[in-house]
Amino acid sequence: MSARASAREQGGSAQPPTPAAGGPPQPFLRSRWVAAPAHVYELGPAAGLPAGFRAAGVACGIKPSGREDVGLLVCDARAPASAARFTASGTLAAPVLVCQERCRLHALRAVLANSGCANAATGARGLDDAAKTQGAAAIAVGADAAEVALASTGAISHHLPVQAMLQGILAARAQLRADGDGDFQRAIHTTDSSEKRANLELALSGGRVRLSAQCKGAGMISPRFATMLCFIETDAALAAETAELLLGVCVQRSFERATVDGQLSTNDTVILISSGAAGVGVEPHSEDELRFGEALDALLRQLAIMLVADGEGAGRIARVVARGGHEPSVESAARAVANSPLDKCALHGGDPNWGRIAQAVGGALPGTAPLALDIAIEGIRVCGAGTAIDHDEDALRAAAQRDEVELELGLPGEGAETEVFFSDLSHEYVRINAEYTT
Amino acid sequence: MSARASAREQGGSAQPPTPAAGGPPQPFLRSRWVAAPAHVYELGPAAGLPAGFRAAGVACGIKPSGREDVGLLVCDARAPASAARFTASGTLAAPVLVCQERCRLHALRAVLANSGCANAATGARGLDDAAKTQGAAAIAVGADAAEVALASTGAISHHLPVQAMLQGILAARAQLRADGDGDFQRAIHTTDSSEKRANLELALSGGRVRLSAQCKGAGMISPRFATMLCFIETDAALAAETAELLLGVCVQRSFERATVDGQLSTNDTVILISSGAAGVGVEPHSEDELRFGEALDALLRQLAIMLVADGEGAGRIARVVARGGHEPSVESAARAVANSPLDKCALHGGDPNWGRIAQAVGGALPGTAPLALDIAIEGIRVCGAGTAIDHDEDALRAAAQRDEVELELGLPGEGAETEVFFSDLSHEYVRINAEYTT
Numbered sequence: 001m002s003a004r005a006s007a008r009e010q011g012g013s014a015q016p017p018t019p020a021a022g023g024p025p026q027p028f029l030r031s032r033w034v035a036a037p038a039h040v041y042e043l044g045p046a047a048g049l050p051a052g053f054r055a056a057g058v059a060c061g062i063k064p065s066g067r068e069d070v071g072l073l074v075c076d077a078r079a080p081a082s083a084a085r086f087t088a089s090g091t092l093a094a095p096v097l098v099c100q101e102r103c104r105l106h107a108l109r110a111v112l113a114n115s116g117c118a119n120a121a122t123g124a125r126g127l128d129d130a131a132k133t134q135g136a137a138a139i140a141v142g143a144d145a146a147e148v149a150l151a152s153t154g155a156i157s158h159h160l161p162v163q164a165m166l167q168g169i170l171a172a173r174a175q176l177r178a179d180g181d182g183d184f185q186r187a188i189h190t191t192d193s194s195e196k197r198a199n200l201e202l203a204l205s206g207g208r209v210r211l212s213a214q215c216k217g218a219g220m221i222s223p224r225f226a227t228m229l230c231f232i233e234t235d236a237a238l239a240a241e242t243a244e245l246l247l248g249v250c251v252q253r254s255f256e257r258a259t260v261d262g263q264l265s266t267n268d269t270v271i272l273i274s275s276g277a278a279g280v281g282v283e284p285h286s287e288d289e290l291r292f293g294e295a296l297d298a299l300l301r302q303l304a305i306m307l308v309a310d311g312e313g314a315g316r317i318a319r320v321v322a323r324g325g326h327e328p329s330v331e332s333a334a335r336a337v338a339n340s341p342l343d344k345c346a347l348h349g350g351d352p353n354w355g356r357i358a359q360a361v362g363g364a365l366p367g368t369a370p371l372a373l374d375i376a377i378e379g380i381r382v383c384g385a386g387t388a389i390d391h392d393e394d395a396l397r398a399a400a401q402r403d404e405v406e407l408e409l410g411l412p413g414e415g416a417e418t419e420v421f422f423s424d425l426s427h428e429y430v431r432i433n434a435e436y437t438t
Numbered sequence: 439m440s441a442r443a444s445a446r447e448q449g450g451s452a453q454p455p456t457p458a459a460g461g462p463p464q465p466f467l468r469s470r471w472v473a474a475p476a477h478v479y480e481l482g483p484a485a486g487l488p489a490g491f492r493a494a495g496v497a498c499g500i501k502p503s504g505r506e507d508v509g510l511l512v513c514d515a516r517a518p519a520s521a522a523r524f525t526a527s528g529t530l531a532a533p534v535l536v537c538q539e540r541c542r543l544h545a546l547r548a549v550l551a552n553s554g555c556a557n558a559a560t561g562a563r564g565l566d567d568a569a570k571t572q573g574a575a576a577i578a579v580g581a582d583a584a585e586v587a588l589a590s591t592g593a594i595s596h597h598l599p600v601q602a603m604l605q606g607i608l609a610a611r612a613q614l615r616a617d618g619d620g621d622f623q624r625a626i627h628t629t630d631s632s633e634k635r636a637n638l639e640l641a642l643s644g645g646r647v648r649l650s651a652q653c654k655g656a657g658m659i660s661p662r663f664a665t666m667l668c669f670i671e672t673d674a675a676l677a678a679e680t681a682e683l684l685l686g687v688c689v690q691r692s693f694e695r696a697t698v699d700g701q702l703s704t705n706d707t708v709i710l711i712s713s714g715a716a717g718v719g720v721e722p723h724s725e726d727e728l729r730f731g732e733a734l735d736a737l738l739r740q741l742a743i744m745l746v747a748d749g750e751g752a753g754r755i756a757r758v759v760a761r762g763g764h765e766p767s768v769e770s771a772a773r774a775v776a777n778s779p780l781d782k783c784a785l786h787g788g789d790p791n792w793g794r795i796a797q798a799v800g801g802a803l804p805g806t807a808p809l810a811l812d813i814a815i816e817g818i819r820v821c822g823a824g825t826a827i828d829h830d831e832d833a834l835r836a837a838a839q840r841d842e843v844e845l846e847l848g849l850p851g852e853g854a855e856t857e858v859f860f861s862d863l864s865h866e867y868v869r870i871n872a873e874y875t876t
Contacts, residue, residue, distance in 0.1 A: 091800025091824065092807035121796045121811075123825025156793025157826050220780060220797065261779045263794075264801030341699045341779065341863070342658060342871055349872030355594025356701075358559045359658060362529025363702030369530035373559075386529065387561025388595050425779070426872075427865050433780055434787030434864075 028198045029298050031305045032404065033319055033421070037294040039203040043210075047199040048179035050210035050235035052077045052275025055180035057187030060168030062116030062154070062161055070168030071187030073111040073231055074141045074176055077275035082108040083243035084149065085251050087268035094119045094126035094160075095150035096267060098134060102146055106240035108273055109147035111231055112137040113188050114165060115216070116154040120266040129160040136166050140173040151229050151269040153190055153216060185214040188229050191432060192218045194310045196303055202236070202295045204288040206280040209236035211295055215303045219312040219433065221260035222339070228255070230270045230303060236292060237276030242284055246293045247272045254300035258421045260311035261429070262339035272296075308421045313428030316347050318405040320420050325413015329365055333409050334420045336364030344425035350401035354382045361409060374410030378402065466636045467736050469743045470842065471757055471859070475732040477641040481648075485637040486617035488648035488673035490515045490713025493618035495625030498606030500554030500592070500599055508606030509625030511549040511669055512579045512614055515713035520546040521681035522587065523689050525706035532557045532564035532598075533588035534705060536572060540584055544678035546711055547585035549669055550575040551626045552603060553654070554592040558704040567598040574604050578611040589667050589707040591628055591654060623652040626667050629870060630656045632748045634741055640674070640733045642726040644718040647674035649733055653741045657750040657871065659698035660777070666693070668708045668741060674730060675714030680722055684731045685710045692738035696859045698749035699867070700777035710734075746859045751866030754785050756843040758858050763851015767803055771847050772858045774802030782863035788839035792820045799847060812848030816840065 029036040049055060053075055057068040084105045086096045099105065112133060119126050130150055138145040152160070175183070185197045196215040201208055210233075217228030238246070251270055282292045309317050322334035337343050340360040346353040354375050361373055375383035378399035380391050399405065467474040487493060491513055495506040522543045524534045537543065550571060557564050568588055576583040590598070613621070623635045634653040639646055648671075655666030676684075689708055720730045747755050760772040775781050778798040784791040792813050799811055813821035816837035818829050837843065 088804035089797070089800035090803035090806035090809040091796045091811065097808065118793070121793055121821060121824060121826060123823070125825070156797055157821070158793075159826070220794075222801070263778060263780050263797065264804070266797050266800055340701055341867070342701050345868055345871030348868065351872065355556070355559055355596075356658075358529045359527070359594055359701065359704050362527035362704055363660070365528035366526035366702070368528035370535065371528040373529065383559060383595070385561070386559060387563070388559060388597070425868060427868050429779070430783055430786065430863060430865050430868055433783030434789065 043199040052277030054176040055184035056172040056175035057183030068187040071184040072172035081240040083247040113151040232272040235278035238274040254304040311423030313426040314423035322409040324411025338420040338422035348424035352400035376408040481637040490715030492614040493622035494610040494613035495621030506625035509622040510610035519678040521685040532568040655745040670710040673716035676712040692742040749861030751864040752861035760847040762849025776858040776860035786862035790838035814846040
């Protein structure tokens with residue numbers, strides 16, 4: 001991956017596009033933990049979808065608030081290529097089961113998504129309901145049912161309001177537009193409080209291509225082999241195998257490294273669709289495959305960090321980087337810190353309570369005492385080989401109160417490294433989730 | 439174990455003792471999840487320790503509040519027997535390492551405990567500090583250093599104030615009393631807000647014996663193979679092997695089934711000491727061993743439930759019982775629900791949000807979809823074979839708002855069963871742990 005230096009700051013070898021009128025108030029690829037490649041340019045939120053895509057989002061009455069709750073995304077290409085990733089939960093939602101069992105996931109042509117109802121723990125009726133809406137969406141967009149992916153989010157255990165959904169599908173079909181991505185995103189949001197979408201342009205050797213994504217997620221976030229809802233579109237021409245390869249790698253480096261509350265969802269879904277409408281191919285093992293992969297990587301990492309930053313009640317986020325000689329230990333240690341309610345409360349309070357970091361690592365690695373653990377907070381070493389190190393307390397306190405805090409763990413050995421992004425645990429998380437009704 | 443019917447309610451075959459003056463306002467063995475054996479009688483909080491024990495608790499200035507922070511417990515018997523359990527953390531505190539490496543754990547004569555400083559992540563100096571206080575306590579009580587167990591609780595990463603401790607040891611020695619158990623308990627409490635001690639009398643075939651315990655724990659509670667600080671005394675004569683056997687079994691059924699925040703501590707310690715001063719032996723494989731074990735079981739289960747009920751910020755507690763055919767799955771499912779911040783927030787709100795229970799189980803058992811999961815809340819079946827079941831919503835809501843809520847999970851198969859006690863996640867937990875300073 002390229003250094004943090006981005007096209008925004010330094011220009012690039014390729015000519016930047018004209019920014020959209022009234023462009024974004026701040027760049028999309030803005031986290032210090034995301035490398036913004038020099039060949040990637042940000043278009044504004046009004047730039048619309050890549051060539052070959054249309055989308056819409058409408059309200060059909062599932063959300064009591066009356067906000068948009070049904071989204072439709074269509075690829076008009078003759079032979080789109082696609083790839084998908086789903087949650088590994090043992091209690092998979094009906095839309096995930098339908099996608100996995102009935103869809104041609106490498107040749108998807110449309111996505112029907114809804115918020116306000118997860119259609120999970122709904123048994124055979126849930127599968128029937130999902131299939132009905134899949135069939136209706138297929139007719140509405142002129143596709144085969146197996147080409148229409150489903151994605152749902154909202155309360156678990158409620159049945160899908162199929163009649164409302166059917167009306168929503170018809171309404172959405174009438175509003176499909178090349179710049180419907182904002183409406184589509186709103187239709188998949190639940191407790192989200194921030195925009196999570198991007199419209200990028202990439203300079204490849206064969207010409208310019210577009211890459212867009214719309215994403216949701218704020219609670220029940222701890223994706224494994226998949227993530228929350230995220231839909232990615234490109235007009236570059238990718239073979240299905242290339243889409244599969246790049247999506248797999250980039251999801252592992254982004255959504256799978258994020259946690260809000262350590263809670264794997266029943267409905268996580270990520271779908272990438274390539275229309276090929278730009279007439280620019282991305283061939284396997286080419287320089288352009290690398291470039292496209294870098295852009296997709298930056299896009300998904302930024303979205304993953306935005307998920308965490310918009311975690312329910314989140315006020316401060318952190319990245320924990322764990323290094324050592326044993327892959328499972330490094331993973332366990334980083335996850336343990338990221339999901340520790342004590343560490344998350346300390347992050348909330350801006351308290352550099354590193355003893356709790358040591359405790360969380362020790363709890364995750366039973367039987368290893370005495371553990372030669374190193375800990376640094378924002379580069380300030382506080383613990384070496386398991387023992388407190390003298391440090392500047394004022395500097396440490398100031399570091400712990402930044403909006404983004406970096407924690408480094410050192411375990412014995414070398415060669416393994418991982419990272420996890422996480423949010424704090426706040427009063428607001430408790431309020432949201434104590435008052436949330438099934 | 440005997441039925442819930444207790445000596446308090448029904449009398450017993452043996453004559454009950456005279457209650458202590460101004461006895462406890464409510465019985466100690468009061469949870470519906472604890473079987474109170476008919477041969478166990480509760481004495482009041484002023485009844486003092488079993489014969490052969492003295493204790494004290496004093497303030498030596500470790501706690502900024504000026505409350506008691508050094509406790510000393512002594513067994514005056516010629517040849518006491520004992521057993522101990524400790525945390526399995528990879529970041530063991532110095533007092534735990536000293537106990538494990540330098541103590542004769544089957545023949546302990548004294549315990550030196552302190553609050554306000556965990557002496558964890560303190561390296562070689564922490565071990566030296568612990569050894570110094572161990573040596574001082576040994577001289578103070580006339581024992582060998584290897585007969586003095588250490589236990590600490592409080593902030594991790596701070597060094598033990600050895601000089602203050604030495605003064606505290608001298609002061610405590612001067613105050614050792616047979617009824618010093620209340621002071622001793624206060625000296626080990628930190629964020630605890632309730633009493634967690636008991637003085638019981640047991641009718642054995644050879645005569646009456648006493649059983650007492652003092653316990654602390656409110657946060658960083660998820661014991662594994664051990665628990666928080668708990669000290670148990672009896673004047674029955676147990677061989678060390680019997681103490682070891684009974685303590686091991688009873689800790690597994692009590693503290694190891696409790697969680698407040700899923701956070702294994704660096705300092706968990708449970709110690710049982712038998713003085714034998716009652717002149718009543720508890721022989722291996724005897725009826726009395728069973729009776730003593732039942733009493734110890736009830737005692738530790740009630741204490742474990744009290745730990746959870748006094749969990750930081752806790753307002754409501756629950757027991758999750760998981761049944762199925764596969765031991766690891768049953769354990770994972772119960773733990774996942776008990777440690778899910780979403781489920782804990784729902785418990786806090788009295789919200790019967792069982793979709794989140796299904797989600798937590800699914801997250802703990804990846805790759806098992808579709809999972810034939812059954813869920814009942816206070817006996818009301820809400821989910822059968824993974825699908826919602828019609829039920830009385832009003833009754834369910836009322837059930838979810840009780841002080842103690844029972845959740846039952848059914849997984850495929852039969853033969854395995856476990857339980858976990860847990861507390862809710864409240865604003866108060868966040869306040870305590872966001873404001874708590876290292």
